[in-house]
Amino acid sequence: MLTATLYESRSLLAAACGYILIIGFLVGLLLPAFKTLNIQAYLTGSFAALIGGSALGRDTPLFAVYMALELYGSFFLLLFGGVLGYAAGASIARNIEDGTIDIILARPVSRARFYLEKWVAMLLGGTFIIATSLLTAFVCTQVFPNATLHWRWFLLANLDVAAMLFLVVGMGSFVSAAMSRGRAAGGVATLVVVFWYLCQTFGTAGDRLSFLKYLGPYYYAPSSQVITSEQWTEPWRLLVPVAAGLILGIAGLAYFQRRDITS
Amino acid sequence: MAVGTDGAVVDVAHLVKTYPGKEPVRAVRDISLRVERGEIFGFLGPNGAGKTTTIRCLLDVLRPSAGKISIFGLDARRDALAIHSRLGYLPGDVRLPGDLSAKQFLNRYSRLAGSEPVLLGRLLERFEIPLHRKLRAFSKGMRQMLLIIQAFMCDPELVILDEPTGGLDPLGQRSFDEFLLEEARRGLTVFMSSHILGEVERTCHRVAVIREGELVAVETIDRLRERAGQLVIVEFADGVDEAELRNVPGVQAVEHIEDGSYHVKLAGSIDPVIKALARHTIRRLAVEEAPLEEVFLKFYARDGKGAGGLPSAAEIRPE
Numbered sequence: 001m002l003t004a005t006l007y008e009s010r011s012l013l014a015a016a017c018g019y020i021l022i023i024g025f026l027v028g029l030l031l032p033a034f035k036t037l038n039i040q041a042y043l044t045g046s047f048a049a050l051i052g053g054s055a056l057g058r059d060t061p062l063f064a065v066y067m068a069l070e071l072y073g074s075f076f077l078l079l080f081g082g083v084l085g086y087a088a089g090a091s092i093a094r095n096i097e098d099g100t101i102d103i104i105l106a107r108p109v110s111r112a113r114f115y116l117e118k119w120v121a122m123l124l125g126g127t128f129i130i131a132t133s134l135l136t137a138f139v140c141t142q143v144f145p146n147a148t149l150h151w152r153w154f155l156l157a158n159l160d161v162a163a164m165l166f167l168v169v170g171m172g173s174f175v176s177a178a179m180s181r182g183r184a185a186g187g188v189a190t191l192v193v194v195f196w197y198l199c200q201t202f203g204t205a206g207d208r209l210s211f212l213k214y215l216g217p218y219y220y221a222p223s224s225q226v227i228t229s230e231q232w233t234e235p236w237r238l239l240v241p242v243a244a245g246l247i248l249g250i251a252g253l254a255y256f257q258r259r260d261i262t263s
Numbered sequence: 264m265a266v267g268t269d270g271a272v273v274d275v276a277h278l279v280k281t282y283p284g285k286e287p288v289r290a291v292r293d294i295s296l297r298v299e300r301g302e303i304f305g306f307l308g309p310n311g312a313g314k315t316t317t318i319r320c321l322l323d324v325l326r327p328s329a330g331k332i333s334i335f336g337l338d339a340r341r342d343a344l345a346i347h348s349r350l351g352y353l354p355g356d357v358r359l360p361g362d363l364s365a366k367q368f369l370n371r372y373s374r375l376a377g378s379e380p381v382l383l384g385r386l387l388e389r390f391e392i393p394l395h396r397k398l399r400a401f402s403k404g405m406r407q408m409l410l411i412i413q414a415f416m417c418d419p420e421l422v423i424l425d426e427p428t429g430g431l432d433p434l435g436q437r438s439f440d441e442f443l444l445e446e447a448r449r450g451l452t453v454f455m456s457s458h459i460l461g462e463v464e465r466t467c468h469r470v471a472v473i474r475e476g477e478l479v480a481v482e483t484i485d486r487l488r489e490r491a492g493q494l495v496i497v498e499f500a501d502g503v504d505e506a507e508l509r510n511v512p513g514v515q516a517v518e519h520i521e522d523g524s525y526h527v528k529l530a531g532s533i534d535p536v537i538k539a540l541a542r543h544t545i546r547r548l549a550v551e552e553a554p555l556e557e558v559f560l561k562f563y564a565r566d567g568k569g570a571g572g573l574p575s576a577a578e579i580r581p582e
Contacts, residue, residue, distance in 0.1 A: 004371060008360075099357035103413070106322050106352035106423075107375040108344045261324045262282070 001104070001114060005121035008094065009087040013125050016083040017132040020071065024136030027066045028144035034066055060230055063147040064154065067137060068227035072157050074218045078197040080129050080161075081168045082190045088122040088172025089189025092256070094182030096263050105261070115256045119173045119249055126165035130158050153230045160221035163241045167217050168193060170245030174252035180263050217241040271333075272421050272452040273298035273321065278330035280316050290316040292476040293330070298454055303447050305467035305484075306456040309563045313476040314456040315355055318425050321454070322352060334421065348377060353414040355425030355456070361399030365392050365409055372413045380416035387412065389438055403430035411439060415446070422446075424455040428462055440466050460556045472562040480562050484555075491553040492530035499523045500544035511539045528553065 006013070027034075092115065095101040104114060137154060140147045172189040179185035196216040203213025213219045220240040226232050273296075280291040291313040298304040308314050319325040321332055323343045332339035334346045359368065373380040387394070390408040398406065407430040414422050428436045436459070443466050447453060457463050463470060464484060472480040482490070492515065500523070508517045513531040520526055523546070529536055533550065540548070 001375070097358075098360075099354055100360065102319065102322065102324055102354045103352060103357065103372060104375060105324055106347055106350060107372065108348040108377055109375055110344055258326075260282070260326055261319075 001109070001117040002121045002124070005091050005118050006124060009091065009122075009125055012083050012087045013128055016080050016129050019079065020129065020132045021136050023071050024067065024133075024140050027063065027070055028140040028147050031063055031066070031144060031146055034062055060153075060228055061148040061150065063140070063144070064149045064227050067149070067154075068157070068224040071133065072161065072227060073224040074197055074200045074216075076161050076223060077164050077168075077193065077200070077216075077218055081164060081193045081196075084122065084126050084129065084165055085168045085172045085189040085193040086186035087125055088118075088169045089175045089179075090182040090186035091118045091122060092173070092176035093179045093185035096180045096261055097182045099263065101261055111257050112253060115173070115177060115253050118176070119169065119253075122169040122172060123166070126162070126169055129165065130162055133161075134158060150230060153227050153232070156232050157223040157226040160223035160226060160238065163221045163238045163245075164217045164223070167241035167245035167248070170247070170249035170252070174248040174255070177252035177256035177259070180261075217244075270300065270336075271297040272300050272302075272335060273304075273454055274331075274333040274336075275317070275321070276331045276333075278317065278320060278332060279328045280313075280320055280325060281328045290476055291320070291327075291473075294473065294476075294478050295330075296471050296478065296481055298452060300452050301447060301450050302469060303443060303453040303455065303467045305463040305470035306454060306473065307458075307460075307463060307470055307559060307562075308456075308473035312473045314473055315425055317473070318355075318423055318454070318456060321423060322347075349420045351414040351417065351419035351422040353410050353422070353424045353427050355429070357410070359398045359401075359406055359409070361397060363398055364395050365398060365401070366394040368398060368409065369394075369413060369416065373416060376417045378417045381418045383412070383416045386415055386442075389442055390435070404432055404435055407431050408435065415442075419451070421452045421454065424453065424457075426456055426458060428457070428459055436462060460559050463559075464555045472559065474563060487555055487558050488552065490530065491555050491558045492528060493533060494551045494553050495527040495529060495533070495536055496547070496549040496551070497525050497527060497540060497545060498547040499525075500546045503543055507539070511535050 092101075095104065101114075105111065134155075137149060141149055168189075171192055172186075175189045175192070176185045179188065196218070199212040199214075199216035200218040202209045203211070203216065203219070217240075220237040275294055275296050278291055278294040279289070282288040282290055294313075294317060296304075306314055306317070316325060320327050321334065321339060323340050326340070335349060337346050339346060363371070369380065369383065373383075390412055392401070392405050392408050392412070398409070401409065407428070411427060414424065414427075428439050431439060440462060443453060443455075447466075447468075453466075455463075455467070467484055469481065469483050470487065471478055502523070503525075505517055505519060505525070508514060508525060508527055511527075511529075512535045513529045513533075514527055514536065515530055516528040518526040518528075527536065
């Protein structure tokens with residue numbers, strides 16, 4: 001089931017990984033042009049703040065800064081979290097909708113195993129996305145002159161996005177366990193991700209809405225900021241999306257164990 | 264193996280399934296039935312009667328609102344994994360993954376079964392399907408054959424079939440019927456819902472009829488045949504009083520077809536009719552078994568009145 005689930009989501013995951021490759025290579029290719037820009041001014045601009053930019057570290061490499069802005073900002077949550085959320089949301093509900101869950105559960109396969117394999121498959125999907133990011137960054141540093149990274153901060157940023165994706169998968173699994181239509185469940189999970197993204201952008205847009213930023217995972221796992229400012233403050237915050245993902249995943253399992261499977 | 268020598272394989276006691284909602288739907292209402300080892304048990308009823316709901320309760324895909332289900336003497340919910348390792352299932356409504364080949368599909372589901380597909384070779388000889396073709400290119404009949412193969416390939420002790428021959432051509436249906444009877448002789452127990460009454464008549468030892476969630480009959484096919492009675496087609500050379508035919512013991516109905524020709528529907532022994540007819544000059548006489556289909560359809564009827572001498576539901580509840 002684990003491999004079957006990954007196989008069923010292969011188009012979405014491949015699209016996400018392809019997009020990462022394209023962004024990474026574009027940043028590498030355009031690096032000479034970026035050198036003429038005033039990056040400090042850009043980072044303190046309102047748009048960069050919306051997507052999670054922050055003050056520049058003392059010697060943050062330019063390639064790292066643009067990777068942070070173009071890939072690891074809150075866009076990462078919106079794009080790749082959205083894709084993964086859709087895949088996770090559809091993963092169980094799709095089998096309910098097409099009736100194949102009946103054949104699977106008529107085998108010696110418990111509901112818990114079914115659910116957990118789906119969950120793990122989606123976590124693996126998230127791992128593929130992160131691995132592609134790391135690989136893209138590594139290849140870019142080998143291929144493009146002046147494309148350098150401070151790997152310590154870059155890896156910590158990836159830890160942040162891993163925590164966000166963990167939350168997304170937990171939420172998607174919960175939605176999928178509760179619904180019976182694949183596309184609808186995927187759509188709901190994606191909408192939740194979009195809501196989280198909007199919480200981040202509106203939450204940083206002004207003081208009156210600042211409470212919103214606490215509702216989205218980016219506040220607790222500010223991946224882009226880690227790269228640009230080369231600081232990792234309050235690492236305990238990372239536990240918030242991880243714990244929330246775990247709680248949602250377990251709640252989904254509990255519900256799935258009890259529910260009638262009706263399409 | 265003889266039917267029923269080792270006790271009940273499926274034992275359903277007072278099963279109730281209500282779908283909750285603003286207006287709760289009582290899909291199954293207090294059903295009790297037993298299926299014996301080696302038996303082919305037909306489960307019939309009109310659309311929406313509760314057949315698939317009952318089957319999905321047996322599989323623990325739906326959770327009963329009340330009642331108890333035992334399979335192989337084990338609790339259908341608590342011991343689901345142990346039961347499912349000995350069971351094959353063919354769903355009535357499934358959309359197969361089109362991007363898999365038949366071989367990939369069968370591999371996937373035999374791996375899940377955790378046992379070798381020992382009957383696969385035999386099944387593929389009987390139900391020929393292109394193993395390497397993608398399922399999206401399969402016809403409806405081919406998809407059905409594939410589902411039949413996956414249900415039987417791991418040599419289960421019990422198969423639960425939800426309308427197994429929908430989409431099969433007459434040759435495929437016959438092939439399936441023969442296979443089912445062979446497997447039942449080997450000791451396989453079959454619980455099968457079907458709309459194809461001829462198939463039920465050919466293969467099943469016993470049938471249950473469910474209507475609006477309630478069991479209205481559990482009968483052996485032989486008993487149903489008796490109940491269906493016989494049709495005597497008679498053409499008299501001399502005149503005959505229709506009332507005389509009606510008064511013969513066992514005669515349920517008399518229909519005047521044309522001059523001197525009658526259809527006499529009868530239940531029970533034919534002897535009184537023969538004796539009554541012997542008093543007249545007969546030009547033509549034929550005796551046919553009444554079609555079982557008529558009996559089923561009477562059970563299906565909403566008013567539940569079994570015309571032609573069928574007993575009421577209360578009289579024919581399972582013992």
